[in-house]
Amino acid sequence: MSEIGLALANVFGVLVIVLAVAALLIWVERRLLGLWQDRYGPNRVGPFGLLQVVADMIKILMKEDWVPPFADKAVLVLAPQIIAVVALLAFAVVPIAPGIGVVNMNIGLLFFLAMSSLGVYSLALGGWASNSKYSLLGGFRAAAQLLSYEVFMGLSLMGVVMLAGTFDLRAIVEAQRPLWFIVPQFVGFIVFTIAGIAEMRRLPFDLPEAEAELVAGFHTEYSGFKFGLFFVGEYIGLVLISAMIVTLFLGGWLGPWLPPVVWFVLKTALLIAFFILLRAALPRPRYDQLMAYGWKVMLPLALVNLAVTGAIVVARAPAH
Amino acid sequence: MWSSIRTAWTIFLHMFRRRETIQYPEEKPYIPPRWRGRIILSRDPDGGERCVACYLCAVACPVDCISLQATEDEHGRRYPEFFRINFSRCIFCGYCEEACPTYAIQLTTDFEMGEYDRQNLVYEKEDLLIEGPGKYPEYNFYRVAGLAIGGKDKGEAENEAPPVDLKSLLP
Numbered sequence: 001m002s003e004i005g006l007a008l009a010n011v012f013g014v015l016v017i018v019l020a021v022a023a024l025l026i027w028v029e030r031r032l033l034g035l036w037q038d039r040y041g042p043n044r045v046g047p048f049g050l051l052q053v054v055a056d057m058i059k060i061l062m063k064e065d066w067v068p069p070f071a072d073k074a075v076l077v078l079a080p081q082i083i084a085v086v087a088l089l090a091f092a093v094v095p096i097a098p099g100i101g102v103v104n105m106n107i108g109l110l111f112f113l114a115m116s117s118l119g120v121y122s123l124a125l126g127g128w129a130s131n132s133k134y135s136l137l138g139g140f141r142a143a144a145q146l147l148s149y150e151v152f153m154g155l156s157l158m159g160v161v162m163l164a165g166t167f168d169l170r171a172i173v174e175a176q177r178p179l180w181f182i183v184p185q186f187v188g189f190i191v192f193t194i195a196g197i198a199e200m201r202r203l204p205f206d207l208p209e210a211e212a213e214l215v216a217g218f219h220t221e222y223s224g225f226k227f228g229l230f231f232v233g234e235y236i237g238l239v240l241i242s243a244m245i246v247t248l249f250l251g252g253w254l255g256p257w258l259p260p261v262v263w264f265v266l267k268t269a270l271l272i273a274f275f276i277l278l279r280a281a282l283p284r285p286r287y288d289q290l291m292a293y294g295w296k297v298m299l300p301l302a303l304v305n306l307a308v309t310g311a312i313v314v315a316r317a318p319a320h
Numbered sequence: 321m322w323s324s325i326r327t328a329w330t331i332f333l334h335m336f337r338r339r340e341t342i343q344y345p346e347e348k349p350y351i352p353p354r355w356r357g358r359i360i361l362s363r364d365p366d367g368g369e370r371c372v373a374c375y376l377c378a379v380a381c382p383v384d385c386i387s388l389q390a391t392e393d394e395h396g397r398r399y400p401e402f403f404r405i406n407f408s409r410c411i412f413c414g415y416c417e418e419a420c421p422t423y424a425i426q427l428t429t430d431f432e433m434g435e436y437d438r439q440n441l442v443y444e445k446e447d448l449l450i451e452g453p454g455k456y457p458e459y460n461f462y463r464v465a466g467l468a469i470g471g472k473d474k475g476e477a478e479n480e481a482p483p484v485d486l487k488s489l490l491p
Contacts (some may be wrong), residue, residue: 038337038340281324282327
């Protein structure tokens with residue numbers, strides 16, 4: 001009985017906290033962007049502007065939930081749900097600390113990759129169902145970008161898998177006890193970080209929505225709650241990718257003195273802040289540059305990293 | 321790659337710069353004296369209304385937000401019977417001030433005139449008239465104009481010579 005209670009507490013705890021953090025990130029991102037642009041950001045509503053989150057939520061939920069008459073209604077409604085659900089599902093395998101985390105799968109890493117790949121359906125279908133030019137272009141871009149960057153996102157992780165010898169995320173964290181994987185797998189870390197930004201459509205790589213050229217890309221025709229779901233999906237994606245980098249390269253919950261949960265949260269928060277810094281600092285590349293960068297630089301780099309890591313692992317393995 | 325990292329570092333250092341934001345309601349920004357804000361109607365130094373209801377401001381107004389009706393008092397002085405400015409239309413271009421021949425209509429530095437009800441933005445003459453002469457403390461139109469009104473005949477204005485008697489031969 002208490003086991004079931006513990007599992008339920010884990011499931012709902014993680015769900016509630018992830019959603020709360022995703023909502024809070026609206027405020028965090030605006031404040032941090034303000035900080036780096038020599039201004040304050042929202043600081044009026046409640047202490048430090050914290051209630052801005054509530055105000056934003058009320059506003060977005062009160063908006064008219066409009067479906068354009070020319071759109072494919074069923075798919076249009078379905079698309080934003082996919083991304084939010086998929087991002088939350090991927091969170092199920094994230095090992096937050098010993099004893100905290102929804103499930104403990106021996107293929108956790110593959111599950112994460114699979115779920116983040118499914119996200120592309122949301123964008124492509126959303127862009128297609130909207131039945132407008134900008135949305136369609138955004139959807140196409142999303143499909144091409146996410147598929148290209150998926151390739152070496154998976155490949156860059158194989159070095160970690162070889163070193164740890166498992167797909168189990170908890171075992172991968174435990175394998176980092178002597179040395180965090182960011183040191184032996186530095187190239188993998190760089191490649192995975194860049195692929196992660198592209199996969200979550202964060203700002204230097206937000207070409208699917210590129211507001212300067214495509215209005216709002218795949219969610220041009222979305223409003224109200226459905227737009228909110230896309231929004232939440234993106235922020236959960238940001239938390240997810242930060243949590244995954246922490247798990248795979250930065251030693252997860254490992255760390256001295258402080259309790260494991262604190263270490264995990266601290267590292268994840270720092271990475272999130274770093275991603276927001278990138279948003280504040282870097283301009284968006286052109287679309288062909290993005291593709292060339294992915295296929296001509298990142299993919300070979302990931303392959304070389306894979307080959308070298310494999311060679312070292314084989315060379316150091318005890319002879320049979 | 322290197323330039324991207326350097327950019328990110330530069331942006332990060334901006335964290336420690338002074339904020340550019342002026343926290344408005346607590347902290348007021350500098351407003352130049354010639355700011356074009358809320359419109360007022362001024363009075364001459366004697367306390368009379370400067371406006372002579374010539375309609376030039378209403379004509380100059382590009383959004384037609386000024387409406388007035390001219391009338392005359394017992395001395396023959398023109399003044400507006402009503403003078404109404406709809407500030408929900410006003411674009412604060414200042415053309416009315418430029419057009420005004422008597423310095424009556426003036427724009428001020430006040431811009432805090434938010435209202436919850438649109439109708440409250442329609443200002444009547446009582447709301448517009450102020451007690452003082454505004455930007456031109458000495459000026460009094462009827463004292464310098466050649467126009468004859470009750471109590472001031474032709475040639476009695478400041479710097480004005482009495483009219484020449486055309487029917488006389490005397491110099």
